[in-house]
Amino acid sequence: MAEKLFADVLVEVSGVKPDRTFQYRVPEKLALSLRFGHRVHIPFGGRRVTGFVVGISGEKSVEQVKDIIGLADEKPLFREDQFALARWMAGYYFCSTVRALQAIIAPVLKKTASRRVARYFCAAGAGELPAIREELARRAPKSLAVLEAALVNAGLTRGELAAAAGASPSVVDKLAARGLLRVESKTFYRDPYPQPAAADAVQVRLTAEQKRAVQDILAPLKDGEHRVVMLHGVTGSGKTEVYLRCIEHVLRAGRQAVTLVPEISLTPQMVRLYKARFGSDVAVLHSRMSDGERYDEWMRIESGAAPVVLGTRSAVLAPVSDPGLIILDEEHEWSYKQEETPRYHARAVALYRAQKSRGVLVLGSATPSLESYCRALPGGVYKLVSLAKRVDGRIMPAVQIIDMREEMRDGNGGIFSLPLLQKLEEKLHNKEQAIIFLNRRGLKTLVVCRECGLVLKCPRCEISLTYHADGRLRCHYCNYTVKAPELCPDCGSRQIGYFGTGTQRVEKELQALIPAARILRLDADTTSRKGSHQQILDAFKNGEADILVGTQMIAKGLDMPGVTLVGVINADVTLHMPDFRAGERTFQLLTQVAGRTGRGDKPGEVLIQTYTPEHYSVQAATRHDYKAFFKQEMALRKDMGYPPFAKMVRLLVQGRDESAVRQAAEHLRAQLDGFACLPEGAKIFIVGPAPAPLARLKENYRWHIIAWSADYRGLRRVMKEFWRATGGEAPGKGLRLSIDVDPMNI
Ligand code: ADP
Ligand code: ZN
Ligand code: ZN
Numbered sequence: 001m002a003e004k005l006f007a008d009v010l011v012e013v014s015g016v017k018p019d020r021t022f023q024y025r026v027p028e029k030l031a032l033s034l035r036f037g038h039r040v041h042i043p044f045g046g047r048r049v050t051g052f053v054v055g056i057s058g059e060k061s062v063e064q065v066k067d068i069i070g071l072a073d074e075k076p077l078f079r080e081d082q083f084a085l086a087r088w089m090a091g092y093y094f095c096s097t098v099r100a101l102q103a104i105i106a107p108v109l110k111k112t113a114s115r116r117v118a119r120y121f122c123a124a125g126a127g128e129l130p131a132i133r134e135e136l137a138r139r140a141p142k143s144l145a146v147l148e149a150a151l152v153n154a155g156l157t158r159g160e161l162a163a164a165a166g167a168s169p170s171v172v173d174k175l176a177a178r179g180l181l182r183v184e185s186k187t188f189y190r191d192p193y194p195q196p197a198a199a200d201a202v203q204v205r206l207t208a209e210q211k212r213a214v215q216d217i218l219a220p221l222k223d224g225e226h227r228v229v230m231l232h233g234v235t236g237s238g239k240t241e242v243y244l245r246c247i248e249h250v251l252r253a254g255r256q257a258v259t260l261v262p263e264i265s266l267t268p269q270m271v272r273l274y275k276a277r278f279g280s281d282v283a284v285l286h287s288r289m290s291d292g293e294r295y296d297e298w299m300r301i302e303s304g305a306a307p308v309v310l311g312t313r314s315a316v317l318a319p320v321s322d323p324g325l326i327i328l329d330e331e332h333e334w335s336y337k338q339e340e341t342p343r344y345h346a347r348a349v350a351l352y353r354a355q356k357s358r359g360v361l362v363l364g365s366a367t368p369s370l371e372s373y374c375r376a377l378p379g380g381v382y383k384l385v386s387l388a389k390r391v392d393g394r395i396m397p398a399v400q401i402i403d404m405r406e407e408m409r410d411g412n413g414g415i416f417s418l419p420l421l422q423k424l425e426e427k428l429h430n431k432e433q434a435i436i437f438l439n440r441r442g443l444k445t446l447v448v449c450r451e452c453g454l455v456l457k458c459p460r461c462e463i464s465l466t467y468h469a470d471g472r473l474r475c476h477y478c479n480y481t482v483k484a485p486e487l488c489p490d491c492g493s494r495q496i497g498y499f500g501t502g503t504q505r506v507e508k509e510l511q512a513l514i515p516a517a518r519i520l521r522l523d524a525d526t527t528s529r530k531g532s533h534q535q536i537l538d539a540f541k542n543g544e545a546d547i548l549v550g551t552q553m554i555a556k557g558l559d560m561p562g563v564t565l566v567g568v569i570n571a572d573v574t575l576h577m578p579d580f581r582a583g584e585r586t587f588q589l590l591t592q593v594a595g596r597t598g599r600g601d602k603p604g605e606v607l608i609q610t611y612t613p614e615h616y617s618v619q620a621a622t623r624h625d626y627k628a629f630f631k632q633e634m635a636l637r638k639d640m641g642y643p644p645f646a647k648m649v650r651l652l653v654q655g656r657d658e659s660a661v662r663q664a665a666e667h668l669r670a671q672l673d674g675f676a677c678l679p680e681g682a683k684i685f686i687v688g689p690a691p692a693p694l695a696r697l698k699e700n701y702r703w704h705i706i707a708w709s710a711d712y713r714g715l716r717r718v719m720k721e722f723w724r725a726t727g728g729e730a731p732g733k734g735l736r737l738s739i740d741v742d743p744m745n746i
Pocket of ligand 2: 449451493
């Protein structure tokens, strides 16, 4: 007779305190099978709900306990370390533990929703194919058509294969029965990447810089120590090769390695390289996979079959049990921040995991975030490793700034400056390719003087004011408002107003100016169809066009050896985003864009059009001088008390009724003020409520309050009080509150 067992169960029921568990009795029939991490059915408030077992004990802690009804799944869904991660995330980001846990095991929870389909593959070996072809051609041409279709397209379903061959599905069955087709009911992972070439598996000789980087990364691992390494390498310095070598070592030690990339579709060469080096040891995880595909990869990681994980943000939650190495490639990228609950940053989660497993966290970037880089300075807690040279000794592209105010004064009010046009024509003449890069984000709300370059800023926050429909300029941080001026307050010009150009207009104007040019456009409109993104890039790479016009999408990861010129149309748009990180973003973007050129044999050139040529972000980017940028930007942040000199939190209220949203936000502000002036509070800056950028999104009005403080712990104390009091509950009917710790998009 087994002794009595009780389970602590975590439930997701509104109105329940966010991290509270409830005790249930484990009925005898489950005494042997129930374990930590099981999902169970339980009675709760007269209903039957599911919950997660996060503790088992022999002691009853409350008088009245009900019985668990049954197991929802055969096996437990998570381990203790994964639950500890959920607890940490909930505590750090102020969300409920169950929401964090659900994010961590999402692929398993979604699995039941995915149906597995049978997929068909040609099973005939290359040697026997000719004979089979000949036989079928004589006897069963339809069967031959099916076999050929299966050869061209591996992994089609029964219906797809029949349709592709113009045959009836019964022909597919016949071939399968004959053993000429192999059926796999496991979800087939459709690999969108080119198969690895033999060359990808070749181990290049590391440069001296790369060798040292590998040593520096591996050194702490040999001593079983946790360390964060900031790998600051210029574009083209061969960071990927460094990652690969380090991973090999980690695998030999019997541990796992996780590599995160900002967006998988932009890094096909990385996937190819990983697969070439590590074969089926690699599991790939990203958002464009089907639930079934993701589940399969997840299980391969969990079982230990795939010790190398390569994926986007959520791959940081992968069920590796002993990550010796976690790599964040392009660590500064904004896509590492999740913009819905739990609003985690992959870097912060990676740091937690690397600490717990005594692993090394590598933060790789050509343009590190200020937050990371300042920790890698002398005396800091991270180790700085630099790759200052491009491999093969290729030189960095020459960058030239074009002052658009001068163009304006010379009577050129168009999109293209004269120097850029001349360069484009020169490239066309030399049969070289060019990329025209256009910034779109925040385009419609930026007001700029085209004669002197003035952009109005909030006198309190140093944030660019943005134009609102009511004809006023507004600060998105503190809600300072002022009437939009008709004349430039600095130079008196009338040329002050919206600053907006779409990719379509750029393409049209360019075509009119250079009729002979073959132009391709890459933006949200031209890439809405699946696969069209790659098609356009392939066409460009194959030389089917001379000029590629595109948005942010083309800034990252592209490797186009034929491109020798990049033109940036409007560097100012990012520079004046209503965000305290605008300068940082501009530097990152310009550096990245510049990295797209000169990747072939010929050196590259970059032309940047701007109304603010003197800005240090633009200046430093032209000289490829990260340190100069860092110094200036840090000084500004220090002046304003912004991160990395402070910790920041944002409270965002959303709802359909604008006045209700606003009132709730004002009430929250008063609450926050109350906690902040408690004796144990902290010196905190609080601004708002103000309309958030994207003040109206999908029918919802959005207002926010921003709080920051140099006193991290003090701010946390205040937020804990706030969280204890509100529990993240909706601040009113039809309203939603999100707490965003370390916000990025503000
Ligand atoms: P990064 O990520 O630092 O911008 P990559 O990792 O993409 O740079 O490397 C740039 C190019 O240099 C790649 O084509 C890569 O194959 C090549 N490469 C890397 N290391 C070496 C090396 N030691 N010798 C020769 N080529 C190398
Ligand atoms: Zn002016
Ligand atoms: Zn302000």
